[in-house]
Structure formats: structure tokens, C-alpha cells
Amino acid sequence: MxxxxxxxxxxxxxxxxxxxxxxxxxxxxxxxxxxxxxxxxxxxxxxxxxxxxxxxxxxxxxxxxxxxxxxxxxxxxxxxxxxxxxxxxxxxxxxxxxxxxxxxxxxxxxxxxxxxxxxxxxxxxxxxxxxxxxxxxxxxxxxxxxxxxxxxxxxxxxxxxxxxxxxxxxxxxxxxxxxxxxxxxxxxxSERLPHGFVQGADLNEWYEKKLTQEQRRFVDLPYDGPVRLRGAAGTGKTLALVIKMLMDSLAFENGNEPFRLCFVVHSQASVDLIQAISESLISQAKLREFTSGGGRIEIRTLYDLANHHLNFPLRELTPVSLDGVEGRHFQYDLIKIALKEGWGSPIFKSRYGGISQELSKRWKSSILDKDPAFIAELMNEFSSVIDAEGIRRGEETGEKYIKRGRRPNWLLALPAEIDRRFVLDVHAIYRKHLFDMNALSIDEMVADFDSFLDSNAWDRERQREGYDAIFVDELHLFTALEKQTLQKLVKRDFDIDGKPDRPSIFMAYDLKQSPRDSFIDYFAADGSILSAKSGLQNSELVQLNQVFRYTPQIAEFLKDLDSAFPAIDIPGEWDAYVGEAELPDAAVPTVERFDDVVKLLDGVFAEAKKLAKKIEGGGRRVAVLCVSEEIFDKYLPTLRGRFKSDAFLVDSREVTSELRHIGRRFVFSMPEYVAGLQFDTVFLVNVNRSEAPKNSGVGRRRQLISNTYLGASRAENRLHISSSDDEGGPSDVLDLAIDRGSLVEK
Structure with missing residues (x-):
């Protein structure tokens, strides 16, 4: 042809x-x-x-x-x-x-x-x-x-x-x-959207008949300040945000008012999801009409917005990525290189021979690929503290960082000054590699963007290029610095007394779905997720409790799992799980033990393969999700070899847009990569004791529980958890659920 x-x-x-x-x-x-x-x-x-x-x-x-x-x-x-x-x-x-x-x-x-x-x-x-x-x-x-x-x-x-x-x-x-x-x-x-996301209803039907009372209240809120939309996984936060954006756009259009709205997300996969939801609620042609005349809707990542305004290519600078998930993975690899480089340098190793015993042990384990959580915690330190505040080795900001002894319990444990000096030197090696590549990290790009939004140039452009309102999904994935940029993107209006109006920003989030602690502002006196610098304090809260995407049995398990979360001092935010499931009853979630990881993956893959062949909707309705990044990376060759024709690998959020093409293959991924998606059956694997022992830090414990919570909440009807005895057996975070019967041993 x-x-x-x-x-x-x-x-x-x-x-x-x-x-x-x-x-x-x-x-x-x-x-x-x-x-x-x-x-x-x-x-x-x-x-x-x-x-x-x-x-x-x-x-x-x-x-x-x-x-x-x-x-x-x-x-x-x-x-x-x-x-x-x-x-x-x-x-x-x-x-x-x-x-x-x-x-x-x-x-x-x-x-x-x-x-x-x-x-x-x-x-x-x-x-x-x-x-x-x-x-x-x-x-x-x-x-x-x-x-x-x-x-x-x-x-x-x-x-x-x-x-x-x-x-x-x-x-x-x-x-x-x-x-x-x-x-x-x-x-x-084939449906472009995840199964059952909009249930075949258009915008008017959702608004008139399907929204809950609280969703409807949120959609009807005026533009008179920031609003937080909080709810557990499956409560319809994303859908409510999209419906509000579209209803507001139609209202502007019907009133012949010009408008500029921006839906800001963390990854390109989320851009695709929001576009697909929008096109399912109103016609594709209608959605595109909003770009003509005086109206405009933009659906973008924050990093794409930064690149658009700062024009990095013209300055021959290359952002590592304009996708939050992809950019974080690049930074993870670069931090790992920096740690290995320091370990291989006799001078560096000698200089930091006196760091805390636990820090030294984790440094060595990380370069042997035995403690990926340490690299993740360092990346959290870089994004939440060091790059967020422009802290640099050899400068006054660096000395203040080293001298500051009191630290929140969710951060990497750095009890001694030499520990914090070690981290700053690792950060310096990491930055040197970025400099040699003529590249900007995600955090550096956001810091530059924040500075631009404070500039005289943006002050002149703001009324023309700014937005009437901003809609933010998955706020829990945004760092403190990223949240700080949001209110600066909104047009500035003034009341009759000459006071600036509060920015109209509508934010959806669930802190317990975040695999990192970067949503907390390190320098906020009260540990708030919205610091004074963000301009979003004292925002109105709308709480969603009704769950539409999983059974009462899965909701009961999530309630027990929630009790295992280590407390983080975030006033008014770290509440107990209150999801009320609306789906019919189904089987109680199960937990199964295997002798070792190989037998676990062989057994689970075989079961997933069998189910994907016969389930209505095909393999896109069955997922094997691994909560251990180390095991996920280690056993990818097994998947690509023996199970290549049976499983579809999702190793980034970008790949999720291809799920409608997978036929009868099941999905193999990690919870973070399939956030926002839903499956009939989820096999949640490697929820092992070794991932976060009882004596490990708060950050590491919370990361395991968040990944388990996020993965389990992807299951609509059936949830099967598994662990391996060579990794310590089932994690103790499951103990309460097992004791109360919301998780039964298989």
C-alpha cells in the first residue's frame, strides 16, 4: 500500500x-x-x-x-x-x-x-x-x-x-x-476514558441529575477566592473540577464575556485524561469553539506553562522534562549518580566519614541498589527544601540550612550538622551534572518561573496573558514552590476600595495519595500545605465523602489501612478516612503469602493472564501493581521476556493513554503511574515488611502506606494483595485490616 x-x-x-x-x-x-x-x-x-x-x-x-x-x-x-x-x-x-x-x-x-x-x-x-x-x-x-x-x-x-x-x-x-x-x-x-468514568452521561445530565449535593455546591461556587476540593480516591474530584470548568465556560459564552481558564496538572497523561473527560461531556467541536473569539480554555502541565513563558529553547537551555513524573525520574537517576560519585571519591568519602551511622549505612545501600527509598527521600529534600528556597553550598542560605537543627519528622533524618553539609555537597554534585548538560531540573525551572511571575514584564502582561480562574488537579503532587506560582497566574482585579481580589483557584487533592511529602511547606510555621507565600490560605473547603469507584469491602479495607498512616502535623488536613462506597457489595480483599518474589510474580502473573482473557472489557480491566520500586525495576526483564505477549508495561504516566490498544493483555505497573485510572481487579504485589520496617522513618512508612492506598483504591470490585517471605512477609501496615477482617488471608 x-x-x-x-x-x-x-x-x-x-x-x-x-x-x-x-x-x-x-x-x-x-x-x-x-x-x-x-x-x-x-x-x-x-x-x-x-x-x-x-x-x-x-x-x-x-x-x-x-x-x-x-x-x-x-x-x-x-x-x-x-x-x-x-x-x-x-x-x-x-x-x-x-x-x-x-x-x-x-x-x-x-x-x-x-x-x-x-x-x-x-x-x-x-x-x-x-x-x-x-x-x-x-x-x-x-x-x-x-x-x-x-x-x-x-x-x-x-x-x-x-x-x-x-x-x-x-x-x-x-x-x-x-x-x-x-x-x-x-x-x-473502545472507550477512550477509564471504565465508567462518565457513565455515558453528558454535561447537562451530570449537572442536573448525577452530581452529589457537595459536588453541585462546588460547581456552583462563584469566582471570589480560592477553593479546596478534598476527598478520598474515587469520590469524583477530577470529574467535579472538569464539570465546573465547562459549566463556567458555557456561562461566559452565553453571556458574551471573554474568558481565559487554565486547567493545570502534573503530567502529560493527566492532560490527556482531562481532555478525554471534557470531550465526553461536551462535543469535541464545542470544546474547540472555546479557543475562538474571546474565550479560551488551556489544559497544560505547570512545566509546559513555564517553558512557554520562559522560552528555554531560545536560550539554548533544556528542561529535563515538561512532565512532572518523567522529570522526577530523571532527577532520581542523577541523584543516584551523584551519590556514587561521592562514594568513589577518597576525598569526599574521607570528609564525610563522620556522618550519622544510619545516614552512612543508607548511602552505601543506595549505591548498591538496595535502598531506593533513600534516593527518593533525598529528592524530596532537594525539591521541598533546597531548590524551593534557593539554598546553595557556600552561601548564607546554605549555612542557615546547616545550622537549623529542628526539622519536621516527615523529612529525611539529618540530626547532625555534618549530615546536612553532606546533603548540600551531594546537591552540588547533582547541580554540576545538570550544568554540564546545559539542563534545568524541574525544581530549577519552577524557581525561575516563579521569579518571572514576580517580574515587571509579567506585571505588564498579566491582564492580557493571565487567567480568570485556574483549576488544579492532584494538588498533593505539587511542591510548595509550585503551589506558590498558581495565584500569580491569575489576573489581578481590585474591589471598590482598591484592594486586590483573592485569586479564583479551584484545587482538588487527597494528601494520602501522594507518594512523596513534597506537598508540605518546610518553612511554614504551622506545617500548612498552603503557606502565606502561596496566597491561598483561608481558602474555602468542600469535602467529598461518597465513593463511586470501588465496593464497600474495599472502602472498609482502606479505612483500616488509613489508621496505619503516621500522623503528620497538618492542621485540619490529616483527617481519618470517611469514604462511603456507593457500589454494590463484592468479595472481601485478600492477602496471600509466597515463598519468594519469583514465585509471587509467577503466580500472580498467571492468574492475571487468565482473568484478562475472559473479563468483559479485556486486559485494561486487570492490573498487577507493584508497590516496591526496587522489585519493579529488577523484574522488568522477566515481564519483557516470558510475559511479553500477556502483559502491557506502564512505566510512566504517559503510557496510560495507550491502554485502549492492549487487547487481552493485563497491565503491569506501579500505583503512581496509574493514578486516576480504575480497574475491575487489582493484584497489589510486594506489600512486604522489608519495604518499611517498624523502626524506619516516618517518610518511608508513609510512602509505603500511600502507595498501598493508591494502588488498592484503583480496584473497583476485586483486590488481591500479596507478599513474599524472603522480603519479611506481609507488611505490618496490613495488621489492623487482617485483625478486623477487612483483609482475609488466602
């Missing part, structure tokens, strides 16, 4: 389909009322267009097939590449969409290039497209390359595009090909 031709409309509708590798051999459509037809024109041109299309004067996407630079081919991540083509097409046709910056898009004249896949599937390959070929408004994907190459090496390549356009009118006039049952392999109609 020579080319696949799509219209602006049909490329968007393909988001409704789950597609596997078989589809890319014939590009057939399934039976059903989906409004599309497939036409094969002699010579190898496949058109997927609306079946009622009347004119060939529409914008198209042409994808080259066959030959040296064919876009799709065996052995490539074709389904995920198609998703990227769909996203790039939306960015080309609609001002409301952008190509995610972590795809590393690059444009030169009329040619566009970006990564063909994520770090796991793409391996540096790129998709190359021509914008507006032959003066049209079209997009022509003309080359797949295994690496970045000069555009002039790819040749002109317009001949296939020209032929495809020449036969477009013929395709419109031709009936679609007959759909034999065996010809539709590899494509099925």
Missing part, C-alpha cells in the same frame, strides 16, 4: 477505537454505526473518511506507507504512533491543542518532527511531517526515521501526497468496502 488518507474529522474519530498490530495490514473498519467508511483505490491508496462526506475541499492527513520511510511497519509501536499522529493532527488543525513538549517537537520551515514513541517503545525514532504541502491546510506524514537526521536528506517526497489528493474525489463517490468478519481483526470500538 502507498498511503493512508484521513480527514480532519475521521482522524479525530479514530480515538474511539482500540487498535492492535493486526489492523495495520489492511486498515479495515469494524461493523457498526461509527459514521466512517473505508475505500481502497487501485494503486494502494486507503481512505478512511466520513460516509456522508460531500466535498473534497476538506483538510486531510496523509500517511505514507511502504518504501524506505514508511510510517508503519512490523516491529514498530504502530498503535502508539497512530495516537501521536492523531495528537499532532489536532495541534495542526486546532489552536486548542499542542504537541506535548516531552515528544521533543522540532519545526524547520514547513517540516515538523517529533519522537515516534515514549522512552520505552520509541528508542529515539522520529516521525516527520510536512505542514500545508502544496499550499494546502493538510498534514503529510512522509518519513519514519530511526534517529534525528537533516530534513534535506529525506528528499521532497510529495509525489505520494499529490496522488492521494488526486483520487480524493473518487474515494468520496465510492461506497465503502464490504466488512467481512475476519477482515476487521485488530480494531474495535
Amino acid at each position: 502507498k498511503a493512508l488518507i484521513l480527514t480532519k474529522e475521521s482522524v479525530s474519530r479514530l480515538q474511539r477505537f482500540g487498535i492492535s498490530d493486526e489492523w495495520f495490514s489492511k486498515f479495515n473498519l469494524p461493523s457498526g454505526n461509527h459514521g466512517l467508511k473505508r475505500v481502497l483505490i487501485e494503486g494502494g491508496l486507503v481512505y478512511i473518511i466520513e460516509d456522508d462526506l460531500q466535498s473534497d475541499e476538506v483538510e486531510t492527513v496523509v500517511i505514507r506507507l511502504g518504501g524506505k520511510y514508511s510510517i508503519f511497519a512490523d516491529g514498530r509501536p504502530n498503535a502508539s504512533m497512530l495516537d501521536r499522529i492523531i495528537a499532532a493532527s489536532a495541534a495542526h488543525f486546532f489552536a486548542s491543542s499542542q504537541i506535548p513538549t516531552n515528544w521533543k517537537p522540532y519545526s524547520e520551515n514547513d517540516v515538523l518532527s517529533f519522537y515516534a514513541g515514549n522512552h520505552h517503545t520509541g528508542k529515539g525514532a522520529r516521525l516527520n511531517a510536512k505542514k500545508n504541502p502544496n499550499g494546502s491546510g493538510d498534514l503529510y506524514f512522509f518519513a519514519y526515521t530511526k534517529k534525528t537526521i537533516q530534513f534535506d536528506e529525506l528528499g521532497d517526497g510529495n509525489s505520494i501526497y499529490t496522488v492521494a489528493k488526486k483520487h480524493f474525489a473518487e474515494a468520496i463517490l465510492t461506497d465503502g468496502t464490504l466488512k467481512e468478519e475476519d477482515d476487521t481483526a485488530g480494531i474495535v470500538l
Whole structure:
């Protein structure tokens, strides 16, 4: 075949389909009322267009097939590449969409290039497209390359595009090909959203009939100050935020008022989720209307906003990522390198031979890959304290940090001055590596962004470029410094007495879902999650208690697990779990012991494989979630080898957008990567005593319980927990649940 031709409309509708590798051999459509037809024109041109299309004067996407630079081919991540083509097409046709910056898009004249896949599937390959070929408004994907190459090496390549356009009118006039049952392999109609997220209801139906009393109260709140929306996992916080944003947008539009709203999230996967929820509640066309005239909705990561305003590429600086999750993983690896470099230096090692015994032990364990939690706690120290406050070795800020002995119990234990000096020197090595790469860490980028928002330049632009309101999901994943930037993004208005109005910021969160403690402000006198610097203190609170995404039995287990959380002194925030499940009764969660980790994974994978083959909705309804990062990383080769055809690896939040293509494979991931998703059955593995012994620090204990809480709350109907005796057996954080019967031994 020579080319696949799509219209602006049909490329968007393909988001409704789950597609596997078989589809890319014939590009057939399934039976059903989906409004599309497939036409094969002699010579190898496949058109997927609306079946009622009347004119060939529409914008198209042409994808080259066959030959040296064919876009799709065996052995490539074709389904995920198609998703990227769909996203790039939306960015080309609609001002409301952008190509995610972590795809590393690059444009030169009329040619566009970006990564063909994520770090796991793409391996540096790129998709190359021509914008507006032959003066049209079209997009022509003309080359797949295994690496970045000069555009002039790819040749002109317009001949296939020209032929495809020449036969477009013929395709419109031709009936679609007959759909034999065996010809539709590899494509099925599939929900883009996680199962049951909006339950098939549109915006008006949700607002009038489905919202709870508290959700409705939140949606109806005026723009007169910040509001916190707090609730346990599954209480509908994200959905309520999206409904409020859309209802407010429609109200502005109906009143002919210009508006600018921004939905700020922590990762690109969350951007995709919010867009999908929005498009399920109102039409895609209506959502895009909000970008025309005086109205605008933006859905972005905070880091994308920072990059947009600070223009790092023009200064030849490279942010490590514009995705919070991906950026934190990069920083984790760099801190690990810094620790190893210090350990390998006789001078450094001698200088810090007198650090606390526990700190020395954990330093050694971390470089042997035996204590990843230590690296995570150091990263927490960097983001929450050192980079947040611009603390530097050899400066006054550094000396104050070293001399300050009293520290909150949730931070890494650094009882002696030499311990804190050690941390500052590790941080200096870490920063040197960033400097050598001409790169900025996530925290450095946010610090620069915060400074920009205090500048005279932003003061001049704020009324034009700022927002009428900001909506923030997963506030618990934002650091103190990141929260500090939010109120500065809102337009500044004044009351009749000349006093500035409080910023309209609507924030959803659940502190117990955070795998890190970075949400707490280290320098806040009362340990508040919203310090005076954030400008968000004394915000109104709306509490959600009704749970819609898991059974009463799972809710009862979460209630008992909640009792194991070590207390953190956050006034009015660290309340007991109060979720009230609305789903029908189901089985009580179970816990099972295995002799060792290998037997555990073999047993659980076999059970998950069997369930994924028969459950309604396929493998995307079954997840194996590992709470141990060390074990997850160690056993990835096992997954990629023996279970490659049975399991779908999700090792970043970006990959979650590909779940509709996984067929009968089950999901293997960690709780953090699937936050916001829901599965019928969750196998929560390696909830082991060794992950956080009783004598370990508060931060480490809380991290294990948060990961267990987050993973368990992803289960809708069935939850199975497992541990291995070679790692100490079941963690004691499960003891109360076992004693009270909300978790039964298998």
C-alpha cells in the first residue's frame, strides 16, 4: 500500500477505537454505526473518511506507507504512533491543542518532527511531517526515521501526497468496502476514558441529575477566592473540577464575556485524561469553539506553562522534562549518580566519614541498589527544601540550612550538622551534572518561573496573558514552590476600595495519595500545605465523602489501612478516612503469602493472564501493581521476556493513554503511574515488611502506606494483595485490616 488518507474529522474519530498490530495490514473498519467508511483505490491508496462526506475541499492527513520511510511497519509501536499522529493532527488543525513538549517537537520551515514513541517503545525514532504541502491546510506524514537526521536528506517526497489528493474525489463517490468478519481483526470500538468514568452521561445530565449535593455546591461556587476540593480516591474530584470548568465556560459564552481558564496538572497523561473527560461531556467541536473569539480554555502541565513563558529553547537551555513524573525520574537517576560519585571519591568519602551511622549505612545501600527509598527521600529534600528556597553550598542560605537543627519528622533524618553539609555537597554534585548538560531540573525551572511571575514584564502582561480562574488537579503532587506560582497566574482585579481580589483557584487533592511529602511547606510555621507565600490560605473547603469507584469491602479495607498512616502535623488536613462506597457489595480483599518474589510474580502473573482473557472489557480491566520500586525495576526483564505477549508495561504516566490498544493483555505497573485510572481487579504485589520496617522513618512508612492506598483504591470490585517471605512477609501496615477482617488471608 502507498498511503493512508484521513480527514480532519475521521482522524479525530479514530480515538474511539482500540487498535492492535493486526489492523495495520489492511486498515479495515469494524461493523457498526461509527459514521466512517473505508475505500481502497487501485494503486494502494486507503481512505478512511466520513460516509456522508460531500466535498473534497476538506483538510486531510496523509500517511505514507511502504518504501524506505514508511510510517508503519512490523516491529514498530504502530498503535502508539497512530495516537501521536492523531495528537499532532489536532495541534495542526486546532489552536486548542499542542504537541506535548516531552515528544521533543522540532519545526524547520514547513517540516515538523517529533519522537515516534515514549522512552520505552520509541528508542529515539522520529516521525516527520510536512505542514500545508502544496499550499494546502493538510498534514503529510512522509518519513519514519530511526534517529534525528537533516530534513534535506529525506528528499521532497510529495509525489505520494499529490496522488492521494488526486483520487480524493473518487474515494468520496465510492461506497465503502464490504466488512467481512475476519477482515476487521485488530480494531474495535473502545472507550477512550477509564471504565465508567462518565457513565455515558453528558454535561447537562451530570449537572442536573448525577452530581452529589457537595459536588453541585462546588460547581456552583462563584469566582471570589480560592477553593479546596478534598476527598478520598474515587469520590469524583477530577470529574467535579472538569464539570465546573465547562459549566463556567458555557456561562461566559452565553453571556458574551471573554474568558481565559487554565486547567493545570502534573503530567502529560493527566492532560490527556482531562481532555478525554471534557470531550465526553461536551462535543469535541464545542470544546474547540472555546479557543475562538474571546474565550479560551488551556489544559497544560505547570512545566509546559513555564517553558512557554520562559522560552528555554531560545536560550539554548533544556528542561529535563515538561512532565512532572518523567522529570522526577530523571532527577532520581542523577541523584543516584551523584551519590556514587561521592562514594568513589577518597576525598569526599574521607570528609564525610563522620556522618550519622544510619545516614552512612543508607548511602552505601543506595549505591548498591538496595535502598531506593533513600534516593527518593533525598529528592524530596532537594525539591521541598533546597531548590524551593534557593539554598546553595557556600552561601548564607546554605549555612542557615546547616545550622537549623529542628526539622519536621516527615523529612529525611539529618540530626547532625555534618549530615546536612553532606546533603548540600551531594546537591552540588547533582547541580554540576545538570550544568554540564546545559539542563534545568524541574525544581530549577519552577524557581525561575516563579521569579518571572514576580517580574515587571509579567506585571505588564498579566491582564492580557493571565487567567480568570485556574483549576488544579492532584494538588498533593505539587511542591510548595509550585503551589506558590498558581495565584500569580491569575489576573489581578481590585474591589471598590482598591484592594486586590483573592485569586479564583479551584484545587482538588487527597494528601494520602501522594507518594512523596513534597506537598508540605518546610518553612511554614504551622506545617500548612498552603503557606502565606502561596496566597491561598483561608481558602474555602468542600469535602467529598461518597465513593463511586470501588465496593464497600474495599472502602472498609482502606479505612483500616488509613489508621496505619503516621500522623503528620497538618492542621485540619490529616483527617481519618470517611469514604462511603456507593457500589454494590463484592468479595472481601485478600492477602496471600509466597515463598519468594519469583514465585509471587509467577503466580500472580498467571492468574492475571487468565482473568484478562475472559473479563468483559479485556486486559485494561486487570492490573498487577507493584508497590516496591526496587522489585519493579529488577523484574522488568522477566515481564519483557516470558510475559511479553500477556502483559502491557506502564512505566510512566504517559503510557496510560495507550491502554485502549492492549487487547487481552493485563497491565503491569506501579500505583503512581496509574493514578486516576480504575480497574475491575487489582493484584497489589510486594506489600512486604522489608519495604518499611517498624523502626524506619516516618517518610518511608508513609510512602509505603500511600502507595498501598493508591494502588488498592484503583480496584473497583476485586483486590488481591500479596507478599513474599524472603522480603519479611506481609507488611505490618496490613495488621489492623487482617485483625478486623477487612483483609482475609488466602
